[in-house]
Amino acid sequence: DGGITQSPKYLFRKEGQNVTLSCEQNLNHDAMYWYRQDPGQGLRLIYYSQIVNDFQKGDIAEGYSVSREKKESFPLTVTSAQKNPTAFYLCASSPLSYSNQPQHFGDGTRLSIL
Protein backbone atom coordinates (compact mmCIF):
# COMPACT_ATOMS: atom_id res chain seq x y z
CA ASP A 1 0.00 0.00 0.00
CA GLY A 2 1.21 3.49 -0.79
CA GLY A 3 1.64 5.82 2.11
CA ILE A 4 3.86 7.74 4.48
CA THR A 5 5.78 6.04 7.27
CA GLN A 6 6.99 8.00 10.26
CA SER A 7 9.24 6.53 12.90
CA PRO A 8 9.53 6.23 15.76
CA LYS A 9 6.02 6.64 17.10
CA TYR A 10 7.36 7.91 20.45
CA LEU A 11 10.70 9.58 21.09
CA PHE A 12 12.36 10.96 24.19
CA ARG A 13 15.08 13.58 24.13
CA LYS A 14 17.65 14.30 26.80
CA GLU A 15 18.95 17.77 27.52
CA GLY A 16 21.45 18.92 24.89
CA GLN A 17 20.71 16.03 22.56
CA ASN A 18 19.83 16.13 18.88
CA VAL A 19 17.20 13.66 17.72
CA THR A 20 16.11 12.71 14.22
CA LEU A 21 12.58 11.86 13.13
CA SER A 22 12.22 9.68 10.07
CA CYS A 23 9.71 10.21 7.25
CA GLU A 24 9.52 7.95 4.19
CA GLN A 25 6.92 8.01 1.42
CA ASN A 26 6.23 5.67 -1.49
CA LEU A 27 3.58 7.82 -3.16
CA ASN A 28 6.06 9.26 -5.68
CA HIS A 29 5.21 12.77 -4.43
CA ASP A 30 7.61 15.60 -5.14
CA ALA A 31 6.70 17.80 -2.18
CA MET A 32 7.19 16.89 1.47
CA TYR A 33 6.42 18.83 4.63
CA TRP A 34 7.08 18.78 8.36
CA TYR A 35 4.54 20.16 10.82
CA ARG A 36 4.52 20.66 14.55
CA GLN A 37 1.30 20.35 16.56
CA ASP A 38 1.01 21.41 20.19
CA PRO A 39 -1.86 20.11 22.35
CA GLY A 40 -5.21 21.53 21.30
CA GLN A 41 -3.64 23.54 18.50
CA GLY A 42 -3.52 23.53 14.73
CA LEU A 43 -0.53 22.65 12.56
CA ARG A 44 2.49 24.89 12.12
CA LEU A 45 4.87 24.39 9.22
CA ILE A 46 8.52 23.75 10.10
CA TYR A 47 10.14 22.98 6.71
CA TYR A 48 9.05 21.89 3.27
CA SER A 49 10.79 20.55 0.20
CA GLN A 50 9.66 20.52 -3.42
CA ILE A 51 12.61 18.71 -4.95
CA VAL A 52 15.60 16.64 -3.94
CA ASN A 53 18.46 18.63 -2.38
CA ASP A 54 16.27 21.69 -1.88
CA PHE A 55 14.10 22.76 1.04
CA GLN A 56 12.54 25.92 2.45
CA LYS A 57 11.93 27.19 5.96
CA GLY A 58 8.39 27.35 7.21
CA ASP A 59 6.99 29.49 10.00
CA ILE A 60 8.88 27.89 12.90
CA ALA A 61 12.18 26.54 11.49
CA GLU A 62 14.44 27.73 14.33
CA GLY A 63 15.98 24.81 16.21
CA TYR A 64 15.19 22.31 13.43
CA SER A 65 17.07 21.03 10.40
CA VAL A 66 16.13 18.79 7.46
CA SER A 67 17.68 17.08 4.48
CA ARG A 68 16.26 15.75 1.20
CA GLU A 69 18.83 13.45 -0.35
CA LYS A 70 16.22 11.13 -1.85
CA LYS A 71 12.75 11.82 -3.18
CA GLU A 72 11.27 9.29 -0.78
CA SER A 73 12.87 10.55 2.41
CA PHE A 74 12.67 13.79 4.40
CA PRO A 75 14.15 13.38 7.91
CA LEU A 76 13.75 16.09 10.53
CA THR A 77 16.40 16.75 13.18
CA VAL A 78 15.33 18.48 16.37
CA THR A 79 18.47 20.14 17.62
CA SER A 80 19.44 21.13 21.16
CA ALA A 81 18.73 24.73 20.09
CA GLN A 82 15.01 23.93 20.12
CA LYS A 83 14.27 24.69 23.77
CA ASN A 84 10.67 23.48 23.78
CA PRO A 85 10.59 20.40 21.55
CA THR A 86 7.75 18.55 23.27
CA ALA A 87 5.05 18.24 20.60
CA PHE A 88 3.45 15.98 18.02
CA TYR A 89 5.30 16.01 14.69
CA LEU A 90 3.56 15.22 11.44
CA CYS A 91 5.13 14.58 8.06
CA ALA A 92 3.12 15.06 4.87
CA SER A 93 3.59 14.82 1.12
CA SER A 94 1.75 15.96 -1.99
CA PRO A 95 2.17 16.04 -5.75
CA LEU A 96 3.12 19.34 -7.36
CA SER A 97 0.99 18.98 -10.45
CA TYR A 98 -2.51 19.86 -9.31
CA SER A 99 -3.60 22.42 -6.75
CA ASN A 100 -6.60 20.35 -5.70
CA GLN A 101 -4.48 17.47 -4.47
CA PRO A 102 -4.52 17.12 -0.67
CA GLN A 103 -1.49 16.60 1.48
CA HIS A 104 -1.18 13.01 2.72
CA PHE A 105 0.03 12.49 6.27
CA GLY A 106 1.96 9.94 8.27
CA ASP A 107 0.82 8.77 11.70
CA GLY A 108 3.09 11.19 13.52
CA THR A 109 5.85 11.09 16.13
CA ARG A 110 5.31 12.23 19.73
CA LEU A 111 8.47 13.82 21.11
CA SER A 112 8.97 14.43 24.83
CA ILE A 113 11.81 15.75 26.96
CA LEU A 114 13.28 13.40 29.58
Next chain:
Amino acid sequence: AQKITQTQPGMFVQEKEAVTLDCTYDTSDQSYGLFWYKQPSSGEMIFLIYQGSYDEQNATEGRYSLNFQKARKSANLVISASQLGDSAMYFCAMREGLRSNYQLIWGAGTKLIIKP
Protein backbone atom coordinates in the same frame (compact mmCIF):
# COMPACT_ATOMS: atom_id res chain seq x y z
CA ALA B 1 -5.13 38.69 10.95
CA GLN B 2 -6.21 35.07 10.97
CA LYS B 3 -6.49 33.62 7.50
CA ILE B 4 -8.53 30.61 8.61
CA THR B 5 -10.97 30.96 11.51
CA GLN B 6 -12.79 28.11 13.15
CA THR B 7 -14.99 29.72 15.77
CA GLN B 8 -16.18 26.56 17.54
CA PRO B 9 -13.46 25.16 19.83
CA GLY B 10 -15.75 22.25 20.77
CA MET B 11 -19.13 20.79 19.92
CA PHE B 12 -21.36 18.10 21.40
CA VAL B 13 -23.83 16.48 19.00
CA GLN B 14 -26.31 13.66 19.48
CA GLU B 15 -25.64 10.55 17.40
CA LYS B 16 -27.52 10.47 14.07
CA GLU B 17 -28.00 14.24 14.01
CA ALA B 18 -26.40 16.40 11.32
CA VAL B 19 -23.59 18.71 12.37
CA THR B 20 -22.12 21.83 10.80
CA LEU B 21 -18.55 22.87 11.53
CA ASP B 22 -17.77 26.48 10.70
CA CYS B 23 -14.81 27.78 8.74
CA THR B 24 -14.24 31.30 7.46
CA TYR B 25 -11.23 32.34 5.44
CA ASP B 26 -9.47 35.46 4.31
CA THR B 27 -7.59 35.75 1.02
CA SER B 28 -7.14 38.26 -1.77
CA ASP B 29 -6.31 35.53 -4.30
CA GLN B 30 -8.99 34.69 -6.87
CA SER B 31 -7.80 31.11 -7.07
CA TYR B 32 -7.63 29.07 -3.88
CA GLY B 33 -8.64 25.74 -2.44
CA LEU B 34 -10.19 24.73 0.84
CA PHE B 35 -9.59 21.40 2.55
CA TRP B 36 -11.12 19.67 5.54
CA TYR B 37 -9.23 17.09 7.57
CA LYS B 38 -10.25 14.83 10.46
CA GLN B 39 -7.83 14.00 13.26
CA PRO B 40 -8.93 11.15 15.58
CA SER B 41 -7.37 10.82 19.02
CA SER B 42 -4.74 8.49 17.55
CA GLY B 43 -3.27 11.50 15.74
CA GLU B 44 -3.31 10.75 12.03
CA MET B 45 -4.70 13.42 9.70
CA ILE B 46 -7.38 12.11 7.35
CA PHE B 47 -8.37 14.14 4.28
CA LEU B 48 -12.15 14.50 3.98
CA ILE B 49 -13.15 16.93 1.26
CA TYR B 50 -11.91 19.67 -1.08
CA GLN B 51 -13.56 22.78 -2.55
CA GLY B 52 -11.93 24.92 -5.24
CA SER B 53 -12.70 28.60 -5.51
CA TYR B 54 -13.95 28.20 -9.08
CA ASP B 55 -16.08 25.14 -8.37
CA GLU B 56 -19.70 26.02 -9.00
CA GLN B 57 -21.13 23.10 -7.08
CA ASN B 58 -20.67 22.42 -3.38
CA ALA B 59 -18.35 19.47 -2.86
CA THR B 60 -19.75 16.22 -1.48
CA GLU B 61 -18.05 13.01 -0.36
CA GLY B 62 -20.37 10.44 1.14
CA ARG B 63 -21.74 11.82 4.42
CA TYR B 64 -19.54 14.93 4.11
CA SER B 65 -20.57 18.02 2.20
CA LEU B 66 -19.22 21.51 2.05
CA ASN B 67 -21.48 24.54 2.32
CA PHE B 68 -19.39 26.97 0.26
CA GLN B 69 -20.47 30.62 0.34
CA LYS B 70 -17.84 32.48 -1.62
CA ALA B 71 -19.17 35.99 -1.03
CA ARG B 72 -19.18 35.41 2.71
CA LYS B 73 -15.82 33.60 2.55
CA SER B 74 -17.12 30.62 4.43
CA ALA B 75 -16.64 26.89 3.81
CA ASN B 76 -18.57 25.01 6.45
CA LEU B 77 -18.33 21.23 6.71
CA VAL B 78 -21.63 19.39 7.08
CA ILE B 79 -21.66 15.84 8.39
CA SER B 80 -24.98 14.09 7.90
CA ALA B 81 -26.26 11.35 10.21
CA SER B 82 -23.37 11.60 12.66
CA GLN B 83 -21.80 8.44 14.07
CA LEU B 84 -19.79 7.77 17.22
CA GLY B 85 -16.70 7.33 15.03
CA ASP B 86 -17.02 10.93 13.88
CA SER B 87 -15.72 12.09 17.27
CA ALA B 88 -12.43 13.79 16.46
CA MET B 89 -10.72 17.12 15.82
CA TYR B 90 -11.63 18.71 12.51
CA PHE B 91 -9.37 21.16 10.72
CA CYS B 92 -10.08 23.54 7.89
CA ALA B 93 -7.12 24.55 5.70
CA MET B 94 -6.60 26.80 2.69
CA ARG B 95 -4.17 26.74 -0.20
CA GLU B 96 -3.76 30.10 -1.93
CA GLY B 97 -2.78 30.26 -5.60
CA LEU B 98 -2.82 27.72 -8.39
CA ARG B 99 0.34 25.75 -7.65
CA SER B 100 0.00 22.83 -5.26
CA ASN B 101 3.35 23.45 -3.64
CA TYR B 102 1.91 26.48 -1.95
CA GLN B 103 1.61 25.99 1.76
CA LEU B 104 -1.58 25.02 3.51
CA ILE B 105 -2.80 27.55 6.05
CA TRP B 106 -4.50 25.80 8.95
CA GLY B 107 -7.28 26.75 11.32
CA ALA B 108 -7.09 25.96 15.04
CA GLY B 109 -9.61 23.14 14.74
CA THR B 110 -12.94 22.11 16.26
CA LYS B 111 -13.24 19.21 18.67
CA LEU B 112 -16.40 17.26 17.85
CA ILE B 113 -17.85 14.80 20.35
CA ILE B 114 -20.75 12.60 19.30
CA LYS B 115 -22.99 11.52 22.17
CA PRO B 116 -24.72 8.11 22.07
